Structure formats: structure tokens, C-alpha cells
Amino acid sequence: MPASRRIAPFLTFLVFLACVVSARGLQAPDTVPADLRPLLAAPQSELRMVAQRYALDRATLAGNYANGAARGGGGRRGRAGNADQAPAPSLIPVSPARIARLGRFDANWQAAIKRIDSSRLTAQARSDLAELSAAIAANTAQLEEDAKTLGQVLRVTPFAPTIVRLVESRIRVEDMNAQRAAATITEVTREITRLTATPPRVNADQAILGATAVEQLRAITTEWFTFYNGYDPLFTWWMGVPYAKVDEALKGYASLLREKVAAENLAVPVSAASTPPIAIGAQPPFPDVPDLNEIVALPQDEMRDIVTRFTGEGSGRGGRGGGQESRDSAFYTSWLSALRSLDFDKLSRNAQVDYLFIRRTAETQIARANLKLDPNPPRKPDDTGIPGPARGREGLLQDLSEAMIPYTPEELIALAEREFAWCDREMLKASREMGFGDDWKKAVEKTKDAAVAPGDQPRMIRDLLFEAIDFLRANKLITVPQVAAESLHMIMMTPERQLVNPFFTGGTQISVSYPTNTMDYEARIQSMRGNNPGFSHATAFHEMIPGHNLVSYMSARFNAYRANLTGGGAFFGEGWPLYWELTLYDMGFNKTPEQKVGALFWRMHRCARIIFSLKFHMGQWSPQEAIDFLVERVGHERDNATAEVRRSFDPAAGYGPLYQAAYLLGGLQLRGLRRELVEGKVLTDVQFHDEIMRQGSMPIALLRLALDRRIRLARDMNLDWKFYGDLNPQSLAAPAR
Numbered sequence: 001m002p003a004s005r006r007i008a009p010f011l012t013f014l015v016f017l018a019c020v021v022s023a024r025g026l027q028a029p030d031t032v033p034a035d036l037r038p039l040l041a042a043p044q045s046e047l048r049m050v051a052q053r054y055a056l057d058r059a060t061l062a063g064n065y066a067n068g069a070a071r072g073g074g075g076r077r078g079r080a081g082n083a084d085q086a087p088a089p090s091l092i093p094v095s096p097a098r099i100a101r102l103g104r105f106d107a108n109w110q111a112a113i114k115r116i117d118s119s120r121l122t123a124q125a126r127s128d129l130a131e132l133s134a135a136i137a138a139n140t141a142q143l144e145e146d147a148k149t150l151g152q153v154l155r156v157t158p159f160a161p162t163i164v165r166l167v168e169s170r171i172r173v174e175d176m177n178a179q180r181a182a183a184t185i186t187e188v189t190r191e192i193t194r195l196t197a198t199p200p201r202v203n204a205d206q207a208i209l210g211a212t213a214v215e216q217l218r219a220i221t222t223e224w225f226t227f228y229n230g231y232d233p234l235f236t237w238w239m240g241v242p243y244a245k246v247d248e249a250l251k252g253y254a255s256l257l258r259e260k261v262a263a264e265n266l267a268v269p270v271s272a273a274s275t276p277p278i279a280i281g282a283q284p285p286f287p288d289v290p291d292l293n294e295i296v297a298l299p300q301d302e303m304r305d306i307v308t309r310f311t312g313e314g315s316g317r318g319g320r321g322g323g324q325e326s327r328d329s330a331f332y333t334s335w336l337s338a339l340r341s342l343d344f345d346k347l348s349r350n351a352q353v354d355y356l357f358i359r360r361t362a363e364t365q366i367a368r369a370n371l372k373l374d375p376n377p378p379r380k381p382d383d384t385g386i387p388g389p390a391r392g393r394e395g396l397l398q399d400l401s402e403a404m405i406p407y408t409p410e411e412l413i414a415l416a417e418r419e420f421a422w423c424d425r426e427m428l429k430a431s432r433e434m435g436f437g438d439d440w441k442k443a444v445e446k447t448k449d450a451a452v453a454p455g456d457q458p459r460m461i462r463d464l465l466f467e468a469i470d471f472l473r474a475n476k477l478i479t480v481p482q483v484a485a486e487s488l489h490m491i492m493m494t495p496e497r498q499l500v501n502p503f504f505t506g507g508t509q510i511s512v513s514y515p516t517n518t519m520d521y522e523a524r525i526q527s528m529r530g531n532n533p534g535f536s537h538a539t540a541f542h543e544m545i546p547g548h549n550l551v552s553y554m555s556a557r558f559n560a561y562r563a564n565l566t567g568g569g570a571f572f573g574e575g576w577p578l579y580w581e582l583t584l585y586d587m588g589f590n591k592t593p594e595q596k597v598g599a600l601f602w603r604m605h606r607c608a609r610i611i612f613s614l615k616f617h618m619g620q621w622s623p624q625e626a627i628d629f630l631v632e633r634v635g636h637e638r639d640n641a642t643a644e645v646r647r648s649f650d651p652a653a654g655y656g657p658l659y660q661a662a663y664l665l666g667g668l669q670l671r672g673l674r675r676e677l678v679e680g681k682v683l684t685d686v687q688f689h690d691e692i693m694r695q696g697s698m699p700i701a702l703l704r705l706a707l708d709r710r711i712r713l714a715r716d717m718n719l720d721w722k723f724y725g726d727l728n729p730q731s732l733a734a735p736a737r
């Protein structure tokens with residue numbers, strides 16, 4: 001039985017337990033009980049997140065090889081967004097490197113769980129620990145079976161290791177030598193031709209096994225070819241004919257094995273290739289098992305079921321906060337009354353924050369119901385044809401209150417102008433260093449023109465990703481899990497997608513934007529200039545580690561740590577990666593003037609987003625004025641500026657009025673929190689950032705209360721937090737930082 005299937009019953013049992021424990025909180029979400037005390041959750045097994053971590057990390061590692069769990073998928077959800085999901089069905093084993101790596105991983109985990117002091121665990125946790133140990137042992141045994149199966153496969157497909165090495169080199173984004181790859185593929189074709197002329201003498205079962213493996217090898221060869229073809233001109237020139245020939249050879253050989261060799265049904269014993277045993281892999285450079293005792297000791301959140309009931313999560317509701325917009329004021333008034341049944345001071349810290357979340361959300365929803373807004377706020381017209389209604393000043397104030405941003409739109413515009421002024425000063429420094437004096441736009445143009453040659457973009461992005469990880473580790477900023485660091489995957493963005501998204505994106509994998517041989521000249525130039533090394537240096541880590549990719553990875557592994565507090569939205573989801581742009585700039589990550597120009601370009605862009613989006617929604621600016629502002633004030637290409645403004649206001653894009661402002665505002669909130677706790681010597685950087693990853697997406701004002709234990713929490717406390725200080729004329733007159 002495949003390893004993934006052996007562990008599946010254990011994981012299913014854990015999920016079942018979680019559902020049973022929380023069932024009370026999921027019943028009749030619109031019914032508000034007068035007494036919430038019976039809904040306080042009983043303690044769960046301390047091993048719940050340990051078992052989850054093992055399963056998800058193993059699935060992630062398997063996806064790094066030619067036949068493992070499926071790569072990709074998942075989103076940027078706050079708590080439960082799971083980029084890994086469950087292990088995918090096991091395929092025919094063709095990768096000895098996968099067997100060796102998972103063998104090392106299982107051995108390390110088996111050693112790690114022995115260091116857990118079982119005498120201090122609850123009875124349920126001890127049972128779960130025994131189940132986990134058995135699952136690891138079963139997976140280890142399955143790897144031995146996989147190695148035997150691979151031996152049988154190699155008897156029929158002796159060319160498989162050559163294809164697997166090419167594919168796994170691509171997964172790791174190693175440098176491509178197109179001529180050498182073409183020669184290798186040509187030799188594989190010759191070997192398949194020889195096998196086709198003289199098929200191996202094997203029984204029907206081994207022939208069918210071999211045919212399935214060949215079909216699998218053909219699929220991964222196609223994926224390998226597609227990654228480079230059209231993006232790398234040398235690869236496209238060398239590989240067109242050799243790939244077509246190997247693809248046809250693989251297709252024909254699979255048919256031969258399945259339809260002729262298997263049909264002969266030879267009475268021969270199963271034969272294995274004479275290959276040496278697959279040794280367990282070497283130790284990775286950093287531990288691939290986290291501190292399990294630390295995970296076991298994490299506190300539990302007794303309000304989790306109550307929060308789930310309040311938000312309606314899992315009840316099929318949609319919309320704001322799990323469907324809260326469809327509920328009336330009486331519902332929220334009842335919740336405010338029900339909260340009084342709880343003894344706030346006896347709740348754990350996370351549960352107290354949950355309590356305050358429910359209280360604040362109920363209050364803001366009652367205020368929303370009582371607020372009479374202009375249904376058609378005035379919008380400044382123009383001839384761009386860009387659609388989208390204005391929100392109006394009063395609507396923005398309501399939205400800001402719900403996002404726990406205690407500033408007016410005018411104050412936020414003043415904040416953005418102040419940050420812009422700082423960027424201007426820094427940009428002039430970089431421009432002078434590049435020899436352009438105060439003409440910073442020439443420095444931006446020079447940086448744009450420094451694009452790498454066609455075919456070199458994957459290597460450049462790969463190096464930027466690992467440069468950021470090395471910097472984080474060297475400066476002890478955040479725990480970078482070894483499994484996450486060795487599981488960074490890349491795809492190339494299609495020309496069609498580049499028409500609407502000219503810059504690379506990320507999450508579970510990074511999607512690299514770079515021109516193909518099918519794009520028009522102007523589109524190629526725009527793509528190369530917009531994804532130059534200086535610009536990319538400032539944002540590659542935004543998309544991956546420590547940005548969106550790490551959030552996705554950690555939220556999947558700690559979604560059982562605390563209740564899922566809705567409301568963080570883009571202020572957390574985009575603010576966290578943007579915060580790292582601010583922090584790494586301050587710490588000297590951008591060393592060359594071109595890298596500084598790239599970082600400052602994007603930072604000015606985020607300042608501009610606050611200004612043009614808020615002014616549009618207050619009826620002060622038209623879309624055309626917003627486009628002109630991005631071109632003149634930031635240095636955007638006009639086509640890119642137009643696309644940016646269209647995405648910001650067109651209802652089809654799906655962005656709310658505060659989304660564009662949330663990038664920088666969320667980043668500044670987190671930077672303000674770091675100043676209080678890290679620069680205030682309350683927490684180290686690692687403690688601060690690791691706990692944020694465990695807490696997950698929520699309004700950052702509430703995240704502050706969860707982290708800063710110097711603040712005494714009270715049920716009726718004021719939750720407003722002026723993360724940027726008082727934005728009065730006197731404070732704005734002072735220089736930024």
C-alpha cells in the first residue's frame with residue numbers, strides 16, 4: 001500500500017475528532033445562545049499539530065521530485081488556507097532521489113518524536129503519538145517497497161534515470177545547457193528505439209507497470225519541455241526536433257509494452273534491474289523537523305468554536321466575515337449580550353482577543369446597519385472608459401473603522417505624502433550614486449533597461465529567492481523551515497496572463513513573467529523592463545519567503561492553533577510581504593543603487609496607491625488623473641499605469657475600495673508593532689515573527705494585543721491603535737524617521 005494511503009486513515013481520524021469537538025459551535029449559527037459558557041471548547045490532543053506538520057511536510061517534500069505529491073494549488077487564506085492539502089495518490093516510483101530524501105525525513109522524525117516526553121501528555125495525545133510513530137514506520141517500509149518497484153521499472157525503462165535527472169534539475173531551477181540537454185534527449189530516443197526493436201522479456205504485470213511508468217515519464221518530459229520552450233531561445237532552437245522525437249518514441253514504447261509485451265503474457269518471474277540499494281539521504285543543511293516540544297506546549301484557544309459560530313465559517317455563508325452582511329442588528333446585539341455570560345478575566349490570552357474580535361465586529365456591523373450612505377457618491381468623470389463606482393468619504397470612514405484603521409482618508413493621504421517624501425530623498429541618493437544627479441527618472445529608466453538576456457530570467461529569480469532566505473537566516477529574523485526553503489517551485493507565466501498581469505506573482509509557487517517568442521516586440525520590451533533585476537530584487541521575496549509562500553506554508557500547519565479571526569484581509573495578507581520590503585530595506589538588504597531604485601520604485605508605487613485610490617473614491621480625482629500620477633510621480637510605463645488603475649476600480653477585478661491602500665498601511669502597522677516589541681526589547685525578531693505566523697491573518701490591531709502581554713486586556717477596552725502616531729499638522733511637519 002502506498003505511504004500516503006497508509007497515513008490517510010490516521011489523518012482522517014484526527015479530522016473526525018476535530019469535527020466532533022467543534023460540532024456544538026457549528027450548529028444553528030444564526031441562533032445566539034444567551035449563555036456561551038457551554039460552548040467553550042474542551043482541550044484537544046496536544047499532538048494534533050505535530051501529526052499535521054509531519055503529513056504536510058512529507059507531502060511538500062514529495063512534490064520536489066519527478067513523482068511526488070502534486071505541486072501548486074492553494075491560495076492566500078489567513079488561517080486555513082492549505083497550500084499542501086493532503087498527500088496526493090502515489091505514482092509509479094521513478095525517482096531514487098525522492099526515496100532517499102523521504103527516507104532521511106522519516107528517520108529524522110522518528111528520532112524527534114522519541115524526544116517528546118510522553119509522560120506529560122494526555123491520554124489522547126499519547127495515543128496519537130503511538131499512531132504517528134506507526135505511520136512513520138509504515139511510510140519507511142513503503143519506501144523500501146518503492147525501491148523494489150523502481151528496480152522492476154528500470155528493467156523495462158533503463159532510460160528513466162536520465163529523464164528523471166533532467167526533470168528534477170528543472171524543478172530545482174538549475175542552470176540549463178540547451179545543447180547538452182538536446183544531446184541527452186537524443187540518446188534517450190536512441191535507447192527507446194533499441195528497446196522497441198528488441199522488447200524486454202517480462203511478464204504481463206511487469207509490462208503493464210513499465211507502460212504506466214513510461215506514460216508518466218512522457219508527462220513529466222512534456223512539463224520539462226514546456227517550462228523552457230519559447231522563453232529560452234537557445235532551448236527552443238536546440239530542443240524542438242529532439243523533443244518531438246522523444247515524445248513520439250515514449251508514446252510508441254508505452255503502447256508496445258501495454259498492447260504487445262503484456263498481451264504475450266510470458267511466464268517469466270519478476271525481474272529487477274541490477275541497481276545498488278538506495279541509501280538514505282544526507283542530512284539537510286538545516287533541521288527538517290521543528291521543535292516538537294514547542295508545538296506540543298502551545299496554548300489552546302477555548303473560544304475557537306464560539307468564533308466559528310459567530311462568523312458562520314463552515315455554514316455555507318459567504319461575504320464579509322463569513323456572511324455577516326446578511327445578518328441584522330438584532331443578531332449582533334444578541335451577541336454583545338451573550339458575551340457578558342463569559343468571565344473575560346479567566347479566558348486565555350488568545351481567547352480574550354477572540355472575545356474582543358467578536359465585540360468589535362458586532363459593534364461595527366451595528367454601526368453599518370444604522371449608517372445612511374449616499375447610494376451614488378459623486379465620481380469625477382473622464383474619457384478613459386474605466387468603470388467603477390466611488391465609495392464616498394462616509395463609506396471610506398466606515399470601511400476604515402471595520403478594518404480598525406483609526407484615521408480619516410485625509411490623514412492617510414497625508415501619511416502617504418510623508419512616506420513619499422522619504423522615498424524621494426532616498427531615490428535622489430541612489431540616482432546620484434548612479435551618476436544621474438537629481439534626475440531620478442533616468443535612474444529608473446537605467447534600472448529598467450538592465451533586464452537579463454532571454455533564457456536567464458529563471459536563474460535570476462532563483463538566486464534572488466535564496467539570497468533573501470540566506471539574509472533572513474544570517475540576521476536571525478524569522479525561522480525559515482528547511483522543508484519550505486527546499487520546496488520553492490517556479491512556473492513561467494503564459495503570454496495570455498502577462499497581458500493582464502505584467503509582473504510575476506507568487507504564493508505556493510512563483511509565476512515568472514518574461515516574454516516568449518510569440519509576443520509582439522512592444523510586449524516583449526515591456527515585460528523585460530518591468531521584470532528587471534533591480535525591480536525583482538525588491539519583490540521576489542514578497543511573493544515567496546518570507547512573504548506569501550511562507551504565509552501559505554505556515555497557515556496550513558498552524559490552522560488549529562487559534563480561532564480564525566476574519567477581518568485581516570489585505571491589511572495582513574498584503575501588508576505582511578510589504579512589511580518585509582520595508583524591514584529589509586532598512587537592514588541593508590538592497591546593496592547596489594539599482595537594487596535601491598527598484599525597492600524605492602515599488603515603495604513609491606504603494607504610496608501612490610493610497611493617494612489615488614482614496615482621492616478617486618472621494619470624488620476628487622478621475623481615473624485619468626490617477627494614471628497620470630503613476631506615470632509622472634512614480635515612473636510607470638503608461639500602459640502599466642492604465643492597467644493598474646483599471647484593476648483598482650473596475651468591479652470585475654473584485655478589489656474593495658481599501659485594497660490598494662492596504663499594502664502600505666498593513667506594512668506600516670506591522671512595522672509599528674515591531675518597533676514596540678522588538679526595538680522595545682520585549683521580543684526578539686525570531687520570537688516576534690514566528691508568533692505572527694502562528695497567529696495568522698487578523699486585524700493587526702488585534703494581533704498587537706495577542707503579542708504584547710504588557711497590555712492588560714479588558715472586555716470594554718478601546719481597541720483603536722494609532723500605529724503611525726497622531727497625524728496632526730505638528731507631527732506631519734517633522735521629518736519621516
